[in-house]
Amino acid sequence: MDASYSIRLAKDEDLDSIKKIEQEAFSDPWSDEAFANLTNSWSFVLIKDEEVIGYIFYYGVKEEKSILNFAVRSDFQGMGLGEFLLTETMQIMHNDGVKLLFLEVRVSNFKARNLYKKVGFQEIGIRKNYYRIPEEDAVVMVYNGYDL
Numbered sequence: 237m238d239a240s241y242s243i244r245l246a247k248d249e250d251l252d253s254i255k256k257i258e259q260e261a262f263s264d265p266w267s268d269e270a271f272a273n274l275t276n277s278w279s280f281v282l283i284k285d286e287e288v289i290g291y292i293f294y295y296g297v298k299e300e301k302s303i304l305n306f307a308v309r310s311d312f313q314g315m316g317l318g319e320f321l322l323t324e325t326m327q328i329m330h331n332d333g334v335k336l337l338f339l340e341v342r343v344s345n346f347k348a349r350n351l352y353k354k355v356g357f358q359e360i361g362i363r364k365n366y367y368r369i370p371e372e373d374a375v376v377m378v379y380n381g382y383d384l
């Protein structure tokens with residue numbers, strides 16, 4: 237990846253930029269309350285020229301984490317940056333002792349499903365009506381490739 241892109245832990249000052257990306261990226265964006273404890277979980281931002289252009293949040297117990305939220309700003313999508321942010325932070329999780337990663341993704345979100353499959357996630361089930369606005373099923377995916 238081009239050295240002008242970097243990843244670091246999210247800080248409170250990043251929240252405004254994160255929320256703006258969130259509003260653009262999702263039909264049912266997180267509320268302010270959902271973001272309130274963000275910097276207490278494993279939250280990372282993708283930076284270009286000191287600007288936040290993406291984020292990913294992990295949460296869970298020591299050996300098992302879930303990806304709670306993940307987006308790249310729309311004008312930076314399709315350039316390999318989502319894959320960069322995902323794989324770099326998956327490695328950070330591994331270094332911290334994580335053995336399993338879980339996530340849910342909208343059935344219709346083929347872009348994200350393709351990316352997750354590309355980096356080694358497997359689809360293991362469906363949660364009916366998991367999402368609202370619009371109501372939709374979630375695909376449950378797991379990554380258990382760390383020890384392979």
Ligand SMILES: CC(C)(COP(=O)(O)OP(=O)(O)OC[C@H]1O[C@@H](n2cnc3c(N)ncnc32)[C@H](O)[C@@H]1OP(=O)(O)O)[C@@H](O)C(=O)NCCC(=O)NCCS
Nearest residue numbers: 261306307308313314315316317318319341347348350351
């Ligand atoms: C999903 C998302 C994070 C991917 O980030 P991105 O920077 O656009 O993706 P990348 O350029 O790194 O692409 C990596 C892989 O994703 C998949 N992908 C990306 N764009 C795609 C598209 N338009 N169609 C199909 N697959 C696509 C491909 O597998 C691609 O690998 P390839 O280029 O070798 O084919 C980004 O599109 C996004 O923020 N979407 C809106 C929010 C969202 O849906 N988040 C996920 C919620 S679970």
